[in-house]
Amino acid sequence: MLPAASLERVPAPTPRAESGGEEDVNAGINAAVEACVEPLNQARTDEPPPQSQPLPSALEIERLAVASAALPALNAAAYEPCVVDLLFGLLCDVARRRQPQVELALRGDPLPTDVPRAVWRRSLQAQGIWFQLLSIAEQSTAMRRRREIEIESGYDRLPASFARVVAEAATAGVRVEEVRSVLQRLKIRPVITAHPTEAKRVTVLEIHRRIYRRLMDLESPRWTPRERRALVSALGNEIELLWMSGELRREKPTVAQEVAWGLHFFGETLFEAVPLLFEKLEDALRQSYPGEHFETPRFFQFGSWIGGDRDGNPFVNNEVMRATLHENRLACLKRYRQRLIELTQTLSITAEAMPVPEAFQKELTRALERSGDGAAIAARNPGELFRQYLTCIQRRLDATLADAQRRGVGEPVEGGYASADELAAELRVIEQALLGTQSTALAGSLVRPLRHEVETFRFCTVQLDLRENTTVTGKTLVALWRAQPGLVNEPGEEPDAEPPAPQSPEWKAWLLAELARPREKDASCDDVLKTLPAVEAETLQIFRTVRDMRKQVDRNAFGAFVLSMTHHATDVLGVYLLAKEAGLFTDAAGVESCTLPVVPLLETIDDLRRAPEILRELLAVPMVRRSIRAQGGVLEIMIGYSDSNKDGGFFASNWELSKAQTKITRVGNELGVSIAFFHGRGGSVSRGGVPAGRAIAALPASSVNGRFRVTEQGEVVSFKYANRGTAQYHVELLASSVLEHTFKSEREDELVPRGEFDEAMEALSGASRATYAKFIEQPDLITYFQAASPLEELSMLNMGSRPARRFGARSMQELRAIPWVFAWAQNRHALTGWYGVGSAIAAFLDVRKERGLDLLRRMFDESRLFRLIIDEVEKTLAQVDLDIARGYANLVPDEAVREAIFAQIEQEHRLTTEMVLKLSGGREVAERFPQFRERLARRLPAINQVGRQQIELLRLYRQAVNDQERRSYLMPLLLSINCIASGFGATG
Template identity: 85%
Template sequence: MSRAASLEREGGAAAALAPTLTHPTHRQPSGEAEVARLATASAALPKLASKAYEPGVVDLLFGLLCDVARRRQPEVELALRGQSLPETVPRAVWRRSLQAQGIWFQLLSIAEQSTAMRRRREIEIESGYDHLPASFARVVAEAAAAGVPAEEVRSVLQNLKVRPVITAHPTEAKRVTVLEIHRRIYRKLMDLESPRWTPRERRALVGALGNEIELLWMSGELRREKPTVAQEVAWGLHFFSETLFEAVPLLLEKLEDALHHYYPGERFETPRFFQFGSWIGGDRDGNPFVNNEVTRATLHENRLACLKRYRQRLVELTQTLSITAEALPMSESFNQQLSRALLQSGDGEAIAARNPGELARQYLTCILRRVDATLGSAQRRGAGARIEGGYATADELAADLRVIEQAFLATDSIALARTYVRPLRHEVETFRFSTVQLDLRENSTVIEKTLVALWRSRAQDGAELPAPQSPQWKAWLLAELARPLDAETSDASRAALLDTLPPLEAETLQIFGTVREMRRVVDRNAFGAFILSMTHHATDILGVYLLAKEAGLFSDAAGVESCTLPVVPLLETIDDLRRAPEILRELLAVPMVRRSIRAQGGVLEIMIGYSDSNKDGGFFASNWELSKAQTKITRLGKELGVPMAFFHGRGGSVSRGGLPAGRAIAALPANSVNARFRVTEQGEVVSFKYANRGTAQYHVELLASSVLEHTFKSEREEALVPKGEFDEAMEALSGASRAAYAKFIEQPDLIAYFQAASPLEELSALNMGSRPARRFGARTMQDLRAIPWVFAWAQNRHALTGWYGVGSAIAAFLAVRKERGLELLRRMYEESRLFRLIIDEVEKTLAQVDLDIARGYAELVADRQLRETVFGQIEHELRLTTQMVLRVSGGGEIAERFPQFRERLARRLPAINQVGRQQIELLRLYRQAATDGERRGYLVPLLLSINCIASGFGATG
């Protein structure tokens, strides 16, 4: 019996889903009587222990969902309670049962977030905020206790930069409409925690909760069409409007409070260290729907989002701060500033007459008028639109807010300044006039084609094109970078150059012109960096610098001094990670590159890819090669005097780097963080972390405090000190693991097995993102994107991207080193954070594998020999990996050391397994359908099954 099947039996279908509800064959009361029963049951929520869920919350949600199913489609309730539907039921019932299971997984996730929030509150109440995991208070308290001097803290704060980057990779199956319902359900669960409600009020709250679940039932779960980039932009901005605008000022306040408490008498300047980036509307790599016009539209929408937020907050402040001059006399300095603001408003007398004696209101009204003018200009979207009476930059708005903040501080009204004005100023300084810093991303292949077109436009007749990456090619790039531009004719020559290039190459060059244009229109910090996917050589990066020069993105008119747009190489394959020091050393030998880095803040950022390195070499090898690369790049930076910072390209699933954030950061190599951290947040991860206020505040603090903790402890903590024997063992394990993985994925016809034994091809119809599943339209293993690669292996319950090769690696290691080797691995498991993290996540992934269901998918492969060969290899490696992982960890069975994880999985597996069996049959029927009409009939339930399994595991790609 597989571990997943064992967990399913452990959970039990009906018991796992609703342990206190009556037998499913009994008719349940509906309507007001049922609401009253559930309201009474929810009134006494027991104290939490180490549970993943609050039992009362789970029972309440399940009961309300069953009540909806009973009234809307009674047969579906049987499926919810774990019973199989008869084969004779109409297809509509089949679809509804799949949708209902998906809704249940969503509700379980909300219950999990609610329970986690309650647990954090209880810890804080019982032990204090400084005992709360992942809090600034705990990190700063430990630093003070360890004797970290205040001067070192100031130095760290000066360099501190944390930026999660929201991407639009196609891994989010939930529409914004559904996310909004989820948020309302979460908030109603929070309301129900309060003991203040009367029985009548509690019944009303539970009834309202039931209404939201019914709305989920009636809302279309699947997108009718593939989302546009504009819809993805709206999806990303949704989280800012709901939670993130508010979360960052609270984060800054928590850090300031912790510093003042644990370093009394010391003064600290807390910079705006936490900002968000985005790829939505700027990521062109393989997405033909992102062009310069889309990027411009994205920047305008980003600008509108923050300006609307500032306007809303200013209206609230103007209504709130009804302070009279008699009650709180302001300083002469403020009065002079107010007089100037009233005069500049053009309507000063009316403003003063409307709020006589209320000086704060008058001043805020003047600010509001200017924001309104700025917002009006933004809504017109004209590149040359003048801002009559508005703010040209976010700095001007922040300066005006600082005036009134200082006025309150000068009158000893510290609470007023901190509570009302400072959070808004922090928002403006953080989100500026662009909400996020938009990164641009393109593939090195596309950049190379554009450079070739540029060479041809300037080459003399008969000249031979140098081979890209040849010494002659590099010499041409360096010569072009050194050639001064004619400042007087540069704009005209740029326009003429665009006319000489083919359309796609002209569009690529114009990316950089868009940066130049939109920095003036939106915000000087509207863009983050240019990310070069699949960077293989230093000349790839030099080529980006040349295109930036041609578009006028250098600091000097001649275009030879320094580039104003950071260029970030993305190293994705294991070979490129290994060659990283060579690539970067060659790059940093170019003086212009050094000058550019200096002008941009003195730090070179390198992005490292978890997804493609995993697809390239397997889970163990990917993690070890990423760790080694960071160590070597950090050393190179010290040698060359150029600090290095890492941008971690993590995905949602374990196979793509989606590890627990705190543990993942803690396991990074010593000195590799150094107070600077960027990470991608994508798809379902974004909604899980940032959809609700409490969880959003927790996750931003978790991320920032983990970065701060790693920086403080990097050279002090034994766990981060490199150990030669550990590194040697990791190298041996990584090599053996990669060899086993490579032998598997490189065998003939694996893609044929994968396509038949998984819903790989059908994923493209799920409409989860605007980007195609393959680069450049190819259908090879190399061009298949990492997301569908992981997604499809998870759907068919092989999940091999998170474990394959690990068992062979450990077995080979122990075959050579015997008991001494096992003793070393067990010591590494206790002392090496990286090794422990890898083994733990492999173990959790193994718990999600179900060979019985996987075998059902394999039966879809028509070629018997291929099926038996491939599946036999998977079965053998799974048994070996399970055995080896338990030998290293000392566990008795898979996942027994993770009780909360086991509980979550046990609750979900009965339904996931049931849906998986349905999906196998749906795939067979869909593929065998004789007509397009028949295929369309099976498509919706098939897509619902994909969506449902993804929701059940909480991750897609």
């Protein structure tokens, strides 16, 4: 068995053989590519040119342009290494011209110890750039591979396509009525969050986007040698801009900058990708159910936490939330304006060429009259009735945009749209007019996509979720209790009585009494706010802001209020009471129903286990049931992958999450309430970041039922949505996976509950959690963790506005899950993705012997959840390097602590590797995942090199005798953290 480090020497896979008489042709192409690429391979091994005589860039560009000429003819297997060599050559060319010593590091040679620190910093930045370029090359290759499958086998053979899912449903006998029923309840919403896991600035993301597009350009065979040289040169310029732009933020980003970062992806790809998604589903339905008509609602929308997530982030307040909502509104309005201008320019149809329906003529007449300038509009576009109507729409939209730019200050601008529904209705008028004149293609390709955009993104782009912690809401409720008449004689005096203990029957009774008590006719939230301390008043003001901003922005401007660390039903009832005090109930008396969904977030394993009890207690309250009915009849519950992992380890977290979903779904069915789950996943495996399709397929049967929400955090957002092709793929992957689970989950053997499988999962989970708990509860673990990782230094990497710890605490309990995972990944322990699994399997086999091994192997083959867990554990083991981890451990000054803890890690790692391979039948870690191994093999040499540098930088930084010396090591240290994160493609 080879250690994980042996992945560095894994050869690239041989390009696949083609069939059908094309073997000789492909052999010739491959030979040509080898001839073109050979100079690049040779350049990697030769000694770099002397510093005084750098290779002229023109020669490098010429050589790379010749090599790139083969790209259009290559299949994906041969394309990827060619693109990788192209990008590597261009990066080396930049390094050679800018700082020749850095090229040594890029080619794998360690820098001399006496090089200036500026060279050290630059070499780390160059390695980070190389990881980014590798990721772009792999995204480009994945897009090419998907196109190959579609060309060779058809669109319905793409694994993530609606065409395949709907065709399989039709073949399996899913009736038309069932399809219609599923479509009516289909609701999918990825939620972009600003968790501090994205190290790249928007400027860098824009360069990445241009590099990706240059690679797409190079795939075309139409370029002359001169044009190809120009394209390669332009690609080199983009890489040089990366070199000069700087990778690290000088200061922590503001919430406003995070909002701009999130909206960046809509302007680049998502405004276009979502309407295309609806078209793909409609096409798939027509193909598989010919002659049937389906209504496809706008089932796919985006949510956001950026500017609304207050949990542990003191920089998000009501003023920031208002500004965020205005920016979200402006983003979509500007988009619609640009699209309307384009549509007006395109629809140059004249009445003489195509008489319009009478209904459209009447609508046009009304629009011209309403504009107040009808004669001038008609005179400017004589006979061009569609342009006249579009001009009227554009003027109304301009008034709406002008009003939005005023941010609710001053008198509203007259003549705008009261809601997005009005704009969508007017676009439908044009669409129907084109359909009425047999211009179906024009209606479908020009107008309908814009209407779908408006119906999807409305006047808010995203639905903003609000999030706060029970600690904060609890303090506000206590302040409300203290503000009751009769408790305080004079303002500022201490009350005569203490509130009931949280979760006590008396506290619940008070909450229910207040929720049932009609509000006095002249009572207002302003009166209540005056009685509260400043912090508590700010919390209550959240709900008042919701009420006010819905009117200013859009009725769908808000998604839900997510309550972090929900422990009991009374925590949720308390939020309903805050909403009532702010006037968010449908009736003036405040006793009927709440208009803002309240979503409990269950994060710890204990809370997940209490979920059925919490749910029963909540649904016993009539007001809660009325609110759920008014909000669409669905109760949403969020489950947290990050904190449950930190709480119980990887295996126990996944099993407890699965059990909780099954039990919650069962209770919902029993009580007649539909349940929807909001999955709080992060980017890394430890925080739920597993392949989306497989993750959804492994969810319990009937737990999806057409409804799915999931967080998209940090680097995951840029990976999925930075480029048009990848964005379209990932939104369809998510939506088609939800649809497939809804159609098939109750019929699939892999998801049918089996008593012996569940019993084994319970035993493994318990043993795994016990081993993990014993490890993390050691008194000296925090000492080890802080010294043997860059945990403390992570807070200086300005990736997000949020502090690294809740409430400024420094204990393990208050450490956020993101830095917990991030730091263990940096020091190559990565134990958040595997620790405890080996001991659990070994203990199970000790008791069950061969029968137990046979059972686990059957589970490996037949249980989706168990297979997913073992697969991801094995991939994580491949990223562990105990030699480098030992280097980090040596930073722990206390030898006894160091040796005791590292010995446990070594033993569990060895055991987990042995047990996983026993189940999978593999000879070495991750041999079952050749593409994963190939990607990792490209990165490990550089990651390992940077890791060793980081160990030394941590030592020097911590031993520095003064602030000036410490500052001199800080920038290269932060660059090393950023570099390793880029190499693995995930942070926390």
